[in-house]
Amino acid sequence: MNIQKINNWFEKRADGIIKNRWLIIVTSIVLVGIAFMGLPKVEMESSWDGYFLEGDPMLVKTDEFKEIFGNDEFVAILTECDNTFSKESLELIRELSNELMDSLAYAEKITSLTDIEFMTGTEYGMQIEQIVPDVIPSDPALLDSIRQKVYSKPNIARKLVSKDGRLSWILLKLRTFPKDSVWKQTSNIGPDMLTGQQTEHIISKEKYSAISPRATGMPYLSTKKQHFFAKEMGRVMGLAILLAIVVLAFATKSIRGVLFPLLTSIAAVVMLYGLTGHIGYKIDSSMTSIPVILAFAIAIAYNIHLFSYFKKQFTFHGKRKVAVKEAVTELGWPILFSALTTMSALLTFLVIPMKPLRFVGIGTASCVLFTLLMVLFLVPALLSFGKDKEPHPVIRQKGGCCSTAK
Structure with missing residues (x-):
């Protein structure tokens, strides 16, 4: 591999970037703007069905189960109090x-202590009654009889209420x-999310x-999961921006050196999620x-390399556009090679035949690609704006950095 030929190719690209810098900036703004309009269309996937690809044996068996038994989804409520068999507790459980x-x-059938029927034999045949009567008694003896009926039925005692009478299930x-x-056609909230939200309320x-x-x-768990990650997404973004500012300020000691990497990283994220919104791709929350x-x-790493080299060259000879050209010429191939190997990995x-992990592959590789394009095209175009300045005398006296651009 002839590195000099590769550098010469990037040098020509640098000339084109500087010559067409306004076109690059406007094009970038338009593309990010189009992507931004897709953000409201982003759909989050929280159900476990979204983990599997179409035709996966797990989904096939699940569909077969649903055809025979109906929906396999349920909501369960665990209640806890000092005494489930008190009048107040039973009234609240019923309510x-x-x-x-x-x-x-989408409720179909409820099962709880207050809805269980109790069958007993009498001299006239069979008598069916509810374990908890319509009018819940306050007499301790009658409440104790309810407790005895519950624990006399092992299938109820094992499934709906704990041995100590403190816990009870509503299914x-x-x-x-x-x-x-x-x-x-009528809503933008899925049935599972709607059920979870109603339960939480x-x-x-x-x-x-x-x-x-x-x-x-x-x-319910899908709803809580989506709410949790929606909140965490904001925290992660805020923390990422804060850490990026600190690292970039320390490494570049320049306002441009801080703003441009943030701009490229945010633009890459907007383009990724905007694109998924436009094409209707569901993302696991x-x-x-x-x-x-x-x-x-990625944006911090690539921008620090590019900006540091640009700053050294600019300090050495004071010619802004020449410094941009030298930075792209010298670092274009290393950055491109790094991005390609990262994307390949x-x-x-x-x-992996799981949708969330496939999104990790596609999403992260796309972010690297978008960041690469921003760093190699938009950032040099932005850096080319500004005045030239006098070379730094001390650095020039020591030899500075060698110029590679012609």
Whole structure:
């Protein structure tokens, strides 16, 4: 490999960048602007179904199960209090059960202590009654009889209430969720997310605090997961920007040296997520921060190399455009080679048959590509603006850096 020929090629590209710098800047702004308009269209995927590719054996078996038994989704509420079999606790459990059944859009069947039927034999045949009557008694003896009935049925005692009577389950079976093409016609919130949000709203009410309800089930967990990572995304972005500013300020000691890397990294992130929004690609919420972190790391590394070399050359001879040309000529190939090897390594994630990990591969490799284009085209174009200055006498006296551009 002839490095000199490669450097000569980058030198010609540097001439073109300086000559067409306004075109490069305007084009970059337009592309980032178009990508920015796609950000509101970004769809987050939180359900476990989104982990698998179409035709995966796990999804095939799940679909077969749903065809036979209906929806496999459920919501479960765990209540906790000193005594589940007190009048107040039973009333709250019944009220919570009824509200879940009435308020959740896809509720189909509720199972709780207050909805269980109890069958006993009598001299006239069989008698079926609810373990907890419609009017819950306050008499301790009657409440104790309810407790005895519950624990006399092992299938109830083992599944719905703990041995010490402090914990109790409320189980809610859900109707089959409609397909995406159906619910998207009337809403922008998926059935699973809607169910999770409704559950969270209900159990968070102050009136149920005495039984400390806590929810589980994939719809609820998916909602909590998405909310958590949405909040963490902002924190990660803020921390990444703060650390980037500190590192860049220390390394470059220049306002441009701080602003340009931040600009390129933010632009790369916007272009990635804007593009996914435009094409309708669903992103797992737990993976959204990975490309962001990598974009900042790559942008800082590439920009520090380019800016440091530019600054040395500019300090040596004071000619801004010449210094830009020298920086691109000398560092274009090392930066390009580094980006290509990094992208190749990241794209190996595509071998893994799981959507979130494939997004990590595609997303991070795309961020590296967008950052590379910004560093090799936009940053030199921006650096070329400004006045020349007198060479630094001390550095020039010591020999400074050797000029490579003609």
